Amino acid sequence: MRVHEIKHPLVQHKLGLMRVEGISTKGFRTLASEVGTLLTYEATKDLALEDHTINGWAGDVTVQRLKGKKITIVPILRAGLGMLDGVMELIPSARISVVGLYRDEETLEPVPYFQKLAKNMDERMALVVDPMLATGGSMLATIDMLKAAGCQNIRVLVLVAAPEGLKKVTDAHPDVEIFTASIDEGLNDKGYIMPGLGDAGDKIFGTT
Numbered sequence: 001m002r003v004h005e006i007k008h009p010l011v012q013h014k015l016g017l018m019r020v021e022g023i024s025t026k027g028f029r030t031l032a033s034e035v036g037t038l039l040t041y042e043a044t045k046d047l048a049l050e051d052h053t054i055n056g057w058a059g060d061v062t063v064q065r066l067k068g069k070k071i072t073i074v075p076i077l078r079a080g081l082g083m084l085d086g087v088m089e090l091i092p093s094a095r096i097s098v099v100g101l102y103r104d105e106e107t108l109e110p111v112p113y114f115q116k117l118a119k120n121m122d123e124r125m126a127l128v129v130d131p132m133l134a135t136g137g138s139m140l141a142t143i144d145m146l147k148a149a150g151c152q153n154i155r156v157l158v159l160v161a162a163p164e165g166l167k168k169v170t171d172a173h174p175d176v177e178i179f180t181a182s183i184d185e186g187l188n189d190k191g192y193i194m195p196g197l198g199d200a201g202d203k204i205f206g207t208t
């Protein structure tokens with residue numbers, strides 16, 4: 001299964017609070033981060049572990065640790081930054097790879113403006129974070145960028161996704177796993193997700 005709609009009660013409750021008209025910037029930020037944490041928990045359930053012997057309080061003990069190079073979190077500017085702290089709560093030593101893209105509001109096409117990726121992308125799992133997956137153009141461009149850098153293990157965390165965008169991303173990249181708090185009804189004529197959250201970037205940055 002490539003698209004996971006997380007039905008956990010805490011996720012659904014918090015997402016419901018985010019949809020309330022007139023929510024404060026602080027309230028929206030806090031909830032975006034908290035849902036980011038919960039989606040991270042779900043998206044990392046099957047990470048590979050390896051045995052590792054440490055010097056414990058009563059002598060040697062074999063424990064487990066995450067296998068492989070450190071995960072890289074990939075926030076898509078700007079709005080992805082609103083989930084970053086929440087993801088880092090659970091993966092505090094992750095490397096951060098920043099991708100800057102905005103969606104041209106006339107054409108709805110993604111316009112790239114920044115890219116600074118971690119080293120050794122071919123050896124890392126990437127966790128891409130953005131609150132909104134609408135037409136899917138921004139996510140598609142980001143995944144293309146990560147794959148061009150050699151990344152082969154990509155998971156996506158979004159608060160809300162539109163079916164149209166999910167289809168576009170999964171058709172182009174069937175290997176990518178997507179975790180979302182909600183698959184909403186669809187896009188309106190301006191490319192906004194309905195019922196959605198409105199403009200997530202503006203709500204996180206207080207720029208309405």
Ligand SMILES: O=P(O)(O)OC[C@H]1O[C@H](OP(=O)(O)OP(=O)(O)O)[C@H](O)[C@@H]1O
Pocket residue numbers: 076077078079080101102103104108110130131132133134135136137138139165191200201202
């Ligand atoms: O699926 P798409 O149709 O590409 O739309 C989704 C993108 O739009 C929003 O960003 P926006 O372009 O508003 O930039 P911002 O985060 O700087 O506000 C959102 O955070 C996604 O990145």
Ligand SMILES: O=c1cc[nH]c(=O)[nH]1
Pocket residue numbers: 132134191192193194196197198199200201
């Ligand atoms: O509904 C949408 C679509 C794109 N970007 C947003 O912030 N919200």
Ligand SMILES: [Mg+2]
Pocket residue numbers: 079199200201202
């Ligand atoms: Mg925006």
